[in-house]
Amino acid sequence: MKIVAEGLGVRLSGRVVFADVAFTWNGPGLFTVTGRNGAGKTTLLKVIAALLRPGRGAVRWELDGVGALTPAAARRRLGFAGPELGLWEELSALENLAFGARARGLAWSDAHGSAWLDRLGLGDRGGERLATYSSGMKQRVKLAFAMLGEPALVLLDEPGSNLDDEGRVAVAMLVREVARRALVVVATNDPAEAAWGTNGIAL
Amino acid sequence: MGHERDRAVTPGSVAGGSNGGSLLGTAWAVFAKDVTTELRSRYAVAATATFALAALAVVSFAVGPFGGRAELLAAFLWTVILFAAAAGLAQAFVREAERRTWLTLRLVAAPGAILLGKWGVNLAVLASIEVLVVPAFLVLFGVEFRSLPAFLAILVLANLGLSAALTLVSALLAQARAHGALVSALAFPLVVPVLMAAIVGTRRAFTEPGAWPPEWRVLAAYAGVVVGIGVLLAEHVLDD
Numbered sequence: 001m002k003i004v005a006e007g008l009g010v011r012l013s014g015r016v017v018f019a020d021v022a023f024t025w026n027g028p029g030l031f032t033v034t035g036r037n038g039a040g041k042t043t044l045l046k047v048i049a050a051l052l053r054p055g056r057g058a059v060r061w062e063l064d065g066v067g068a069l070t071p072a073a074a075r076r077r078l079g080f081a082g083p084e085l086g087l088w089e090e091l092s093a094l095e096n097l098a099f100g101a102r103a104r105g106l107a108w109s110d111a112h113g114s115a116w117l118d119r120l121g122l123g124d125r126g127g128e129r130l131a132t133y134s135s136g137m138k139q140r141v142k143l144a145f146a147m148l149g150e151p152a153l154v155l156l157d158e159p160g161s162n163l164d165d166e167g168r169v170a171v172a173m174l175v176r177e178v179a180r181r182a183l184v185v186v187a188t189n190d191p192a193e194a195a196w197g198t199n200g201i202a203l
Numbered sequence: 204m205g206h207e208r209d210r211a212v213t214p215g216s217v218a219g220g221s222n223g224g225s226l227l228g229t230a231w232a233v234f235a236k237d238v239t240t241e242l243r244s245r246y247a248v249a250a251t252a253t254f255a256l257a258a259l260a261v262v263s264f265a266v267g268p269f270g271g272r273a274e275l276l277a278a279f280l281w282t283v284i285l286f287a288a289a290a291g292l293a294q295a296f297v298r299e300a301e302r303r304t305w306l307t308l309r310l311v312a313a314p315g316a317i318l319l320g321k322w323g324v325n326l327a328v329l330a331s332i333e334v335l336v337v338p339a340f341l342v343l344f345g346v347e348f349r350s351l352p353a354f355l356a357i358l359v360l361a362n363l364g365l366s367a368a369l370t371l372v373s374a375l376l377a378q379a380r381a382h383g384a385l386v387s388a389l390a391f392p393l394v395v396p397v398l399m400a401a402i403v404g405t406r407r408a409f410t411e412p413g414a415w416p417p418e419w420r421v422l423a424a425y426a427g428v429v430v431g432i433g434v435l436l437a438e439h440v441l442d443d
Binding site for chain 2: 046049051053072075078080083084085086087088089090091095099100102103104105106129145
């Protein structure tokens with residue numbers, strides 16, 4: 001996946017969040033978006049995810065073997081985990097993952113979902129409702145949700161938030177592995193997470 | 204597409220994302236997800252049923268039991284259903300916004316599929332309330348049918364149109380503040396045709412033996428048009 005951003009600008013509620021942001025990111029690889037609170041990191045990820053239309057400029061998505069993607073096609077090719085992307089608390093972790101897979105037309109089995117949850121340290125808790133999970137456990141489920149279908153573009157907004165040390169290590173390993181086959185964009189304030197990649201932008 | 208659909212969701216393999224599910228497949232996934240969450244929370248059903256029963260009680264106090272002309276009773280029945288629907292059906296989108304699941308839903312499901320799935324859920328919520336409210340209304344006011352099949356046909360077709368219109372307006376306002384109030388205000392002009400046809404058709408079913416109310420055509424066409432417009436314009440309706 002390749003993302004080209006040209007002259008991006010977003011204004012929300014009359015305030016300029018960012019302006020004239022431009023970059024070309026060619027995957028696979030890991031790119032970071034850093035900046036102080038309110039700099040627009042989450043907003044930029046939403047623009048990249050085609051969930052928010054920029055006031056100025058444009059984003060182009062290109063996929064090897066497919067070519068340029070429409071915003072709708074780009075959304076289907078990406079996974080996104082972040083504080084503004086919640087999951088359904090009445091459903092179990094496995095039911096959330098099953099919904100994500102089925103909505104995208106992916107084959108699904110509980111065994112496959114459990115493999116992801118095991119990988120992120122949730123073990124045999126996959127059948128329990130999210131409402132009973134701690135914030136760190138929910139974060140792990142969100143990360144598994146973002147990885148469904150092996151997307152070509154993975155957007156992670158503060159991926160280590162609410163995680164304990166063990167969780168942070170597991171996520172760091174997962175992100176490095178995924179970045180070998182996909183374009184991974186990490187938005188973070190955490191110096192340790194910012195050090196995962198050497199390329200990216202500061203807002 | 205077939206290849207994409209057959210691909211397993213396994214850690215490790217290189218795939219590149221999804222081409223997306225079919226419209227109906229994704230709509231079914233949204234419907235099933237919402238039905239499961241609704242069965243566990245009973246949020247929309249509780250809101251709708253409470254309002255419907257309260258409205259029914261108010262009407263029964265105003266009219267009195269076992270009384271009233273067929274024209275009035277038909278209007279009262281649809282007034283109760285309309286206000287209950289307006290109170291409850293907007294919840295399908297409100298809850299996604301409140302729980303911050305709206306962006307997640309937008310990410311995994313196409314706009315047309317979201318609309319269809321939510322419409323299905325709203326239809327199910329409305330039907331489940333009517334199973335409770337309509338028999339209570341009929342017994343409370345001593346309504347005698349001249350044509351039960353005609354009444355049921357009007358009820359089903361009006362439900363299709365009413366739930367479709369409220370779902371569409373609710374989707375338009377999915378991200379708006381004061382969502383519930385706006386849905387009621389903006390949906391009202393849109394549902395006037397279905398409400399008028401439902402009232403006249405219901406009155407005919409109450410009073411005209413063997414009659415098949417011609418209003419069924421209006422109701423069927425209305426539902427078809429609203430659903431068709433919704434699916435065709437879904438991308439624009441749900442996009443920021």
